[in-house]
Amino acid sequence: MKKSEVRSRIDKLRQDINHHNHQYHVLDNPELPDSVYDRLYQELVALEKNFPEFITNDSPTQRVGAKPLKQFDEVQHRLPMLSLGNAFNEAQMEAFYQRIIDRINATEIEFAAETKLDGLAISLSYEDGKLIRAATRGDGHQGEDVTLNARTIKSIPLRLTGNDFPAMLEVRGEVIMLKKDFDTFNEQQRLDDNKVFANPRNAAAGSLRQLDPAVTARRPLSFIAYGIGHYSDDIQFTSHSEILKRIQTWGLPVSGERKVVKDLDACFVFYKEILMQRPKLKYEIDGVVCKVNSLTLQKQLGFVSRAPRWAIAYKFPPEEEITKVLDIEIQVGRTGALTPVARLQPVFVGGVTVTNATLHNLDEIQRKDVRVGDTVYVRRAGDVIPEVVSIIKDKRPDDTRRFKMPHACPECGSAVHKFEGEVVYRCTGGLFCPAQSIQSIIHFASRRAMDIEGLGDKLVEQLYREGLVKNVADLYELTKEQVAGLERMGEKSAQNLIDALKQSKDTRLDRFIYGLGIREVGEATARALAQYFGTLDKIMSADIEDLLEVPDIGPVVAENISAFFQEGHNQEIIRALRDTHHFTWPEHETAASTELTGKTFVITGTLSSMSRDEARDRLIGLGAKVTGSVSKNTDYVVVGDSPGSKAEKAEKLGLTILNEKDFEQLLSKYS
Numbered sequence: 001m002k003k004s005e006v007r008s009r010i011d012k013l014r015q016d017i018n019h020h021n022h023q024y025h026v027l028d029n030p031e032l033p034d035s036v037y038d039r040l041y042q043e044l045v046a047l048e049k050n051f052p053e054f055i056t057n058d059s060p061t062q063r064v065g066a067k068p069l070k071q072f073d074e075v076q077h078r079l080p081m082l083s084l085g086n087a088f089n090e091a092q093m094e095a096f097y098q099r100i101i102d103r104i105n106a107t108e109i110e111f112a113a114e115t116k117l118d119g120l121a122i123s124l125s126y127e128d129g130k131l132i133r134a135a136t137r138g139d140g141h142q143g144e145d146v147t148l149n150a151r152t153i154k155s156i157p158l159r160l161t162g163n164d165f166p167a168m169l170e171v172r173g174e175v176i177m178l179k180k181d182f183d184t185f186n187e188q189q190r191l192d193d194n195k196v197f198a199n200p201r202n203a204a205a206g207s208l209r210q211l212d213p214a215v216t217a218r219r220p221l222s223f224i225a226y227g228i229g230h231y232s233d234d235i236q237f238t239s240h241s242e243i244l245k246r247i248q249t250w251g252l253p254v255s256g257e258r259k260v261v262k263d264l265d266a267c268f269v270f271y272k273e274i275l276m277q278r279p280k281l282k283y284e285i286d287g288v289v290c291k292v293n294s295l296t297l298q299k300q301l302g303f304v305s306r307a308p309r310w311a312i313a314y315k316f317p318p319e320e321e322i323t324k325v326l327d328i329e330i331q332v333g334r335t336g337a338l339t340p341v342a343r344l345q346p347v348f349v350g351g352v353t354v355t356n357a358t359l360h361n362l363d364e365i366q367r368k369d370v371r372v373g374d375t376v377y378v379r380r381a382g383d384v385i386p387e388v389v390s391i392i393k394d395k396r397p398d399d400t401r402r403f404k405m406p407h408a409c410p411e412c413g414s415a416v417h418k419f420e421g422e423v424v425y426r427c428t429g430g431l432f433c434p435a436q437s438i439q440s441i442i443h444f445a446s447r448r449a450m451d452i453e454g455l456g457d458k459l460v461e462q463l464y465r466e467g468l469v470k471n472v473a474d475l476y477e478l479t480k481e482q483v484a485g486l487e488r489m490g491e492k493s494a495q496n497l498i499d500a501l502k503q504s505k506d507t508r509l510d511r512f513i514y515g516l517g518i519r520e521v522g523e524a525t526a527r528a529l530a531q532y533f534g535t536l537d538k539i540m541s542a543d544i545e546d547l548l549e550v551p552d553i554g555p556v557v558a559e560n561i562s563a564f565f566q567e568g569h570n571q572e573i574i575r576a577l578r579d580t581h582h583f584t585w586p587e588h589e590t591a592a593s594t595e596l597t598g599k600t601f602v603i604t605g606t607l608s609s610m611s612r613d614e615a616r617d618r619l620i621g622l623g624a625k626v627t628g629s630v631s632k633n634t635d636y637v638v639v640g641d642s643p644g645s646k647a648e649k650a651e652k653l654g655l656t657i658l659n660e661k662d663f664e665q666l667l668s669k670y671s
C-alpha cells in the first residue's frame with residue numbers, strides 16, 4: 001500500500017470506528033456485531049503500529065495510553081460551575097416561579113425540563129472540535145484536571161462531528177455509571193474482594209478520580225451533557241433546548257428524558273411522568289431540573305449566591321434510607337418458595353412508610369451478612385418490593401442474631417427442600433400448604449390475570465381461612481350471602497364481588513393461562529402459548545417436543561408446563577372453570593391472521609379514547625407485540641398526548657409513528 005493510501009485508510013477507519021462508537025455508547029443502537037467492530041479496531045491498531053507517524057491524539061485507539069499521575073493539576077473555570085437550588089414540594093416550586101415572575105414582566109414562562117442525573121459534574125473543553133481538557137467541578141471556580149481519565153469514557157467524543165460547531169466550546173454534564181454497568185461492576189468488585197460501592201454515583205466519582213487512567217478505563221463510565229459553559233462568539237443560541245439539540249448533532253450524548261413545557265403546571269406533569277419512569281430509566285436520577293428556556297430571560301434573571309435564579313432541582317423522595325432489622329421471618333410464596341423477609345423499624349422511603357423488606361434468599365442473607373439487630377440501608381424504587389441493600393457494619397451491636405432456614409414450612413409443616421440448581425428453598429406441601437393456595441388464588445385474581453376487581457390479598461386470605469374457598473374454581477361457587485357474612489363486608493361490596501367474578505369469566509386465553517400460575521410462565525410465555533397453539537385443548541395436550549417449538553420456550557419451562565397439565569388436580573380445576581363455570585375467550589387467530597401479527601408496537605403518552613393498558617390488550621389480541629422501549633426493531637410507535645422521549649427517539653430512528661387518530665383507524669379495521 002502506498003503511504004497516501006495508508007493515510008486515507010486510517011482516516012476512513014477512524015471515521016467508521018467513531019461512528020460505531022457513537023451508535024453503541026451514545027445512541028445505544030449498535031449497527032455492527034462486536035466481532036466486526038473489533039476487526040476494524042484491530043486493523044487501525046495494526047496500521048498505526050506500522051506507521052506511527054500517523055498516530056494522532058484524537059484517534060480512537062488513543063483513549064488510554066497515559067501513565068499514572070502523581071496528582072491532578074488545578075484548573076480554573078472560565079465561567080463558574082454553579083449548583084442548583086432545591087425544591088421538595090409543589091409549594092417550593094411555586095415560590096421559585098413567583099420569584100421569577102416578580103423579576104420579569106411575564107405571565108407564562110416556558111421551561112426546559114429534564115432529569116437530574118445522579119453522578120458528578122464535569123466540564124469538557126473542545127477547541128476546533130478536539131477535546132483538549134476535562135475538569136471536575138471542584139469548588140465551582142477551581143476544579144481538577146481529569147482529561148486523561150475523561151478520554152477513556154467512550155461516550156465522550158474525542159472529536160466533535162459535523163462542521164458547524166464553534167471554535168471553542170465548553171460542554172458541561174454529568175459522569176455517571178448506568179444501573180446495569182453498576183450492577184455488573186459492583187458484583188465483580190465483590191467477587192474480587194475489592195471495594196464495593198453503595199450506589200452508582202459513588203462508583204462514578206471513585207472511578208473518575210483515579211490517578212491511573214488505566215484504572216478509570218476499566219470502569220464502565222458514561223457521560224451525559226446537560227448544558228454548556230464558555231463558548232466562542234462564532235455561534236449564537238437562543239434557548240436551552242436549542243443548545244442541547246445542537247450539541248447532540250455534534251456527537252455529544254444528551255438525555256432523552258427532556259421536554260420543553262409551557263408553564264409550571266406542565267413542569268409538575270413532567271415531574272410525575274419521570275417519577276413513574278424512574279425505576280425503568282437506565283441511569284439513577286434524584287429529581288428533575290426545570291430551567292427557564294429562553295437565554296435572554298436567563299440572563300435577565302441572573303444568579304443569587306452560587307445558584308441561578310432561572311433553574312431549580314425538584315427533588316424526588318430518596319429511594320434509600322437507614323433503619324434497623326427487628327426480625328427476620330419467612331414468607332411462603334405461590335410456588336412454595338421460602339422468602340426471608342426483614343421486619344423493620346418503620347422508615348419513610350421512596351414516598352411510603354416501609355416496615356418489611358425482602359432479603360430474597362439464604363445466599364443473599366449470607367452474602368450481605370444481614371442479622372437481626374443490624375442497621376441497614378433499605379431501598380424502595382418505584383413499585384418494586386423494598387429490599388435490604390447492605391448493612392452498616394460499624395453500627396452492629398454485640399447481640400445480633402443470625403438467621404437459620406427452617407426444616408419445616410412455617411405455614412403447613414411440610415418438609416423444606418432445596419432443589420438442584422436453585423438458590424431458593426421450597427415448601428414441598430404444594431396446594432396442601434395454605435400459603436401456596438392463597439397466593440395462587442391472589443395471582444389468579446390479579447389485574448393482569450383474571451382482573452377480579454375487589455378481590456385483594458386480605459379478602460382472599462379471609463375466604464380461605466373461613467373455609468369458603470380452597471382453590472380458584474371455588475371462587476365461582478361463592479354466594480352473595482356468604483361474602484356478606486364475612487367480617488368488614490357489606491351487602492354492596494359482596495354484590496360487587498359477585499358481579500366482578502361473573503365478569504371475569506369473559507376473558508382471553510393468554511390471560512387465563514397466565515392466571516393458572518404455572519411456574520415460570522409469565523405473561524409473555526402465556527401469550528406465546530396462546531398464539532402458537534390457538535386453543536386450550538391443544539396447549540393441554542402438547543408434549544415437551546411440541547412445547548419446545550414455541551418461540552422462547554426452553555426445556556425447563558416446557559417441563560413445567562407439561563407437568564402442570566398432567567396433574568389431575570389441575571385438570572379438574574380447569575374443567576370446573578371451563579365447563580361448570582363457563583369461562584369463555586375468543587378463539588385465538590393463529591399464524592397468518594392480520595397484518596399486525598408479529599409486529600412490534602410501543603405506546604407512549606396519554607391516549608384520550610382508551611387507557612394504555614386497553615390499547616396494549618387490543619394490539620395483543622391482534623397478534624402484535626407491545627414493548628416498553630423504542631429500538632430499530634420497533635415497527636410502530638403510537639404517540640398520545642405529552643409523549644416522552646420515546647417519540648423523539650422514534651423520529652430519530654425514522655420509525656412509523658401513529659397519532660391517536662391513525663391508531664384508531666388501524667384498530668377499526670379489525671373491530
Ligand code: IVH
Pocket residue numbers: 082083084114115116117118119120121122137173174226227289308311313
Ligand atoms: S444544570 C446552572 N442540569 O446537579 C445550572 N445540573 O445541584 C447548573 N446535575 O452540579 C447545573 N443533572 O452536577 C444541571 N440536568 C441537569 C443536571 C445537573 C444533574 C447536577 C450537576 C450540578 C448539580 C447541582
